[in-house]
Amino acid sequence: MKLLRCWRVKVLSSLRYTGQLFKEGVWPQGVEEDACSLQFTAACSWLVSELKAVSLLEECLTPTTGPEDAETFQLEVSGLLSELHCPYSSLTTRNAMSRLRDRHSCLQLLWFLGSELQAARILHSKQLPLERCQAPPEASDAIFGELQALWQVLGMVKPTPGAPVAQIFGELEMKIRDVSASLPEGAVGKPLLSRSLEPGQWEHLEEIHQAMCMEYECRRQMLISRLDVTVQSFHWSDRAQQRGALMDELYEPLRGALCSRTSVTLADLLSAREDFSVITRTTSRSSREKTSCPVNKILMGPVPDRGGRPGELEHPMPVWKGWRSGSGGRKEKRKDRRQRH
Known part of the structure; x- marks a missing residue:
């Protein structure tokens, strides 16, 4: 205590x-x-x-x-x-x-x-002064992470703390141009976003990005929760209870790699090429080359007709409970009238 x-x-x-x-x-x-x-x-x-x-x-x-x-x-x-x-x-x-x-x-x-x-x-x-000068106070830490990854890929030396922002981006632009010039023609492709945006448009784009991230994070979390519930249902059988430890040992590494948070950023939009906008049908020949299997070639034979079509159903006959029970019918009423007379 x-x-x-x-x-x-x-x-x-x-x-x-x-x-x-x-x-x-x-x-x-x-x-x-x-x-x-x-x-x-x-x-x-x-x-x-x-x-x-x-x-x-x-x-x-x-x-x-x-x-x-x-x-x-x-x-x-x-x-x-x-x-x-x-x-x-x-x-x-x-x-x-x-x-x-x-x-x-x-x-x-x-x-x-x-x-x-x-x-x-x-x-x-206790962030370094360089990190603070790279992004405004309202920007996220993901921006500096993207810059660090860019420095590593290009093989550049990390700038000294306190270096001007314009100088850092100028050196990055020169290095990217040199690397792009050494590549074969058409190796990179044309960017999907070909026009420059105004500051107000970037703000709207960031709002759209945040809304989509929240939407897909909710969907991913729902799918992960469904997966957890499905795996939990496997433990209900008597045989599974005897092998519960083995099932958890196999499932935990796979479950630990799943995350509900999306990793898509605005940097992915800037790096996207024009071929990303090409929508290929799932039934096209190029797609079926990778998804076809021998099971697809098996044809089902004739199956019994289970009905269920509302247009073919017969209308139900009316039920007169009063007539069947013998009370309140026309015959009873006529009999009562004759007795009165």
Whole structure:
């Protein structure tokens, strides 16, 4: 309990965390309930979201809404720890469904995420002057990452800190022109975006890009969730329960490589060539050369007609319950009249 209280006061307070797990009486129980605790998963999700804000982290954690989401949360933790290269073997080597079974493992996960967030914030606040001059304050860190990759591909020496931005881009343009001139004619192709855009148009393009990224991230997350649910359903059979550890061992590396965040940037638009706009039908000869297989040549024989066409259905006959029950019919009414007379 002393270790728990010490970690909460020193680390969570320094990270400016104000969630439910910080409250008195919730902290010990929230850690002991492992992945089934809503407060514990919400705290982990908050740490990861703060970590993504100051780093290039791709994975994310979705807070659970009930015990049924515990398995999905643990699979997301497995992919996250794989990306962060977690050094704790107890969180990376065992079965993904049994890594957060005790208080020590949950505390270790919070400690690791908290320390990663502290280090990322320190590095983010101590950026080099060159990084700050490369991009305006509102630009993302992805711009500087693209420039670093460009320097490495072109074999250029990293500019000295404090160099003018115009000079850096001028040297890049000269180097790109020299490399392009040495290539065979037509090796690169014409750019898909052939016109220059105004500053206002670039802002609208960035808004469109962000909207599309959110849309496709939602779709990818939905597909990944469907995959997790499908894999979980495989464990329901008696035979699968005996081989559950083997199935998890084969599935975890594949699941850890999946990410809901899209990697498409505006730099990909600028580097796209005209051949990207050519739409090829999936039934064309060039496409079928790579997708055809012997199964496609098998023809199905005659199959029985199952019907189901609304136009061929007969109209239902009316049902007169009063006549069938013998009450309220015309014969009964006539009989009553004769008796009266």
